[in-house]
Amino acid sequence: MQPTGGTTVLSRGQWLKLVRVLGMLGSDHAGERAAAALAAHRLVRGWGTDWAALLAPRRMSEAERRRPRGPFHDAFHDPAAAAQSRLRQMAAEVARLEAEVKRLKRLLDARHQRG
Template sequence: MRSSDAAKLARILGLLGSDQAGERAAAGMAAHRLVTRLGLRWEDILGPPPKSPPPPASPSHDALAAAQSRLRQSIRENADLRRQITRLQRRLEVLHQRQPPPMADAED
């Protein structure tokens, strides 16, 4: 129920305390018509409020342990890759040093 409809229903129901029997009867009918027009039942309005959804669950201990394990594995893989890169760079440097310098064109 929208807040504007709830406010209107509250105003109508306030008239049930009237000293005039006709006013009380009219308020009861108006309230019933409003509830019906909204497609609701009195049980929907007077029942307990709907339960709010539970808060999102925090990661379980297993999920946290799995994430930490994956992080450690990634760190090891990165270290291995860095070692491979260093090794390849050294090999390239050695190969580059072994190559004779390009010969300059002989000028006449």
């Protein structure tokens, strides 16, 4: 963590940890929300800062201002892993549907032979 002119800049690891904890504030369970708030407070205090310093606007250096801005990057989304997960889901769905088609064909064949 680096203090910069009255503000606090978290390391990437600290930022990720705080984001994960703060994400739990949206829980449907009051106890989880309270635990998340307390955990966030303890993290900030443990880093030797406070919410005012952490949330204060930070002045960007000249180099940061000149750096080209690319598309937003979501630190919690890995497109390749998401695609692989979706492919596994779809493969399982295809296998389930193929099994269902075979079962229905057997039923139709059985009815056709009886009737």
